Amino acid sequence: MKVNLNGRISEVKAVWYEEPVIKMIDQRVLPEKFQIVDIRDTRELYNAIKNMTVRGAPSIGAAAAYGIAQANALGIDVVEAGKTIKASRPTANDLFFAVNFVLQHRSEAKKYAEKYVDSIVERSRLIGVNGNELIGNNKRILTHCNAGALASVDYGTALSPIRIAKDAGKKPFVWVDETRPRLQGSRLTAWELVQEGIDHKVIADNAAGFLMERGEVDLAIVGADRITRNGDFANKIGTYEKAVLAKENGINFYVAAPLSTFDFSIETGRDIPIEFRAEEEVSEVKGIRISPKESSSYNPAFDVTPAKYVSGYITEYGIFKNTELNRIEDKGNEAIIEQI
Template sequence: MKVIIDGEVRTLKAAWYEDGEVKLIDQRELPDKIKIFSAKNSDDIAYAIKNMVVRGAPAIGVTAAYGLAMASKNGEDMNKAKEKIRATRPTAYDLFKAIRYMEVNGYDMNAARRYAMEIEGRSKKIGELGNELIRNGAKILTHCNAGALAVLDWGTALSPMRIAHNEGKNIFVFVDETRPRLQGAKLTAWELAQEGIDHAIIADNAAGFYMRRKEIDLVIVGADRIASNGDFANKIGTYEKAVLAKVNGIPFYVAAPGSTFDFSIRSGDEIPIEERDENEVLEINGIRIGPNESHSKNPAFDVTPNEYVTGFITEYGIFKPNELNKLKDLMDKDLFMNIK
């Protein structure tokens, strides 16, 4: 991804392996500063995933792949390392896909690098296909962060926007702030600013206002797990945006690689939903905003039923929810994805 540091344009990835360590852009520090987190063992990898140093389903998967290869090189007990990493984030399916990929390939570092390159290349393809949905002058709403930070480069939901911008299309992006961790305001807006893409951060509750005024042409979001019927889990608040889009006649697209589709489950009812620390809701940047006597509930994701999805933008093409059997057939023929 393009990153401007001290006025100089550089290229960084969300995760990489270097000098015996897994390097991660510490997303907790953005947009204030770019800080690199170095993971030296599986404990560090588990910490980084659990505590949101790295986040976004594809990036979590890549980090797990690198982490298991590093653990193997370090002579760790692989069963313990694997289970430690597996227990970090229950909703993101890419995590479990990556672990299985590394099991099949013997925790080899070259396999981890290939996994990373595949995910990155597939995210670019998502952008190329999704770009066809974006007309010049389009106004797009997105929720949370499904950009390069959530993959390695390009992103999922942001990948079509990047390519549309690179082709000279004049687009505008409405960026939901995405409480409670403000991943839209802090991360998506930062990525768009680095690319020079015109955008505005809006309060989560403002999306309906702009939809009703016909100021939003389409919605593109990412996903953390997609069931075989097209129900999908994404950052909390996504379901509301999908319902609003349906009511207002606005196309609603989900951008995700094949690694995010879990064809072993029939519907969103089977997707485990992570419940995170209540202080994420009660505090902003460490400052408490609720009464000391109050508690909160903090589901990290919600499930959007397939009836609200216009289509899934994947590296294989764009599919309606009732066409996912075609996607599964393509994935079954893809040696990279077809890991049993």
Template sequence: MKVNINGESKAILAVWFEENQVKLIDQRKIPETIEIYSAKNSDDIYYAIKNMVVRGAPAIGVTAAYGLAMASKNMEDMEKAVKTISSSRPTAYDLFKAIDFMKANNFSESAARRYALEITERSRKIGEYGNTLIQANDHILTHCNAGALAVVDWGTALAPMRIAHDSGKKIFVYVDETRPRLQGAKLTAWELQQEGIDYSIIADNAAGYFMKNGDINLAIVGADRIAANGDFANKIGTYEKAVLAKVNNIPFYVAAPGSTFDFSLKTGEGIPIEERDENEVLMVNNSRLGPAEGHAKNPAFDVTPHEYVTAFITEYGIFRPEELRKLHSLIHEDLFMR
């Protein structure tokens, strides 16, 4: 992805492996500054995923793959390393897909690098397929961050926008702020600005206003886990946007690689939903919201039923929810995904 550092545009990855350390752009520090977090063991990997130094399902998977390769080279207890890393965040399916991949390939560094390259290339293909759905002058809504930071490069939901922009289509993006951690306002807006794509940040509860006024042509979001019937988990607030899109006859697309599909789950009812610290809701810039004795609920994700999804944008093509059996077959035939 493009990053402007001291007035100079550079290409940088969100996650990489260097000198037996896993290097990560610390997403907690963006947009104020770009800092690199160095993970030196499996406990550091757990911390990075759990505390959202890195976030986004594909990026979490790549971080886990590199982390297990590092743990193996460091001669850690691999059973313990796997248990530690797998306990970091329960909702993102890519985490468990990456762990299974590394187990099957003896936790080798070459396997981890291959996993990262595969995910990156698949994200580019998602961008190419998704670009066919975008017309010149489209106004697009997105929720949370599903850009290069959430993968390694390209992104999922943002990949079609990047390719559309690079191909000369003039587009505009409405960026949900995405409370409580503001991944939209902080991360997505930052990525779009680096790419030179026009955008505006909007309050989470303003999307319906713009949809009803005819200001939004389509919505594209990412996903953290997708069940066999097309029900999917994504950042809290996604369900509301999908319902609003349906009511206002706006196409609602989900961009995700095959590694995010969990065909062992028939419906979204089986997707575990992470509950995070209430202080993420109660505290903003070290200032408390509400009464001192007050408490908050903080589910990190919600599940959107498949009937609100127009189609899934994948590296295999674009599939309506009723076509996911065909997608399942393609994924099953893909040796990398086994």
């Protein structure tokens, strides 16, 4: 991704590996500060995933893959390291797939971790190429949370088609949901769009329906943390209501995700484990209490959107309807990895 550092444009990835250190952009402190964090062991990686120093399903998968390579380099039991890494967050499928993939090739863990992360970048690029077909000139796109390069090592999932559209000479406009309570939209997505010079406005989460009803949204594209066999998907809390509003207002609603986000072992969204996070994320902003101390908070990190609200799934293999997802499953998860 492009990053303007003191007036100089640099290309930076969200996470990378300099053996035996995993390096990542600290997503907790953006946009106020651009900071790189060094991860030196499995426990530090567990904490970095848990506290969302790194976040976004594909980037978490990349960090997890590097975590197995790091454990191998340090002479740590890679199976035990994998168990620790998997325990960090329960919802994103990429985390589990990445750990299992590198463990299958543990004797060459670094090689296969790099191979896996390279595949994430290539998958994200192809998602952009395929999704670009949906974006006409001057189209207004609503997105939720952050499904950009920060979440996918580079390019992004939901933002990748928008990046490719801009590179093709189109002029996309993005409505950025702020995405309470951690504000991944206003903090991270908006920051990425500023770096790329893509026109956008940040909106309060509750403003999406207002804009849709007024005809100011042409389509919606979001990412996903896990997609089931029938097409139900988990994404950042608030996604479900955006999908319902889009259908009510006749707006196409797309999910952008690589094959590694699909979990064909789960039939429906009811079986997706949902992470619940600390109450303070809701009751405080930057350490300042915004609700009465006597009031408790309820903080699910994700919700599940039924497949009936999804117009299509933008993948590295093309765009599919929920009735066509068996065609993706047939390709096999390792197909694109083995091509790199």
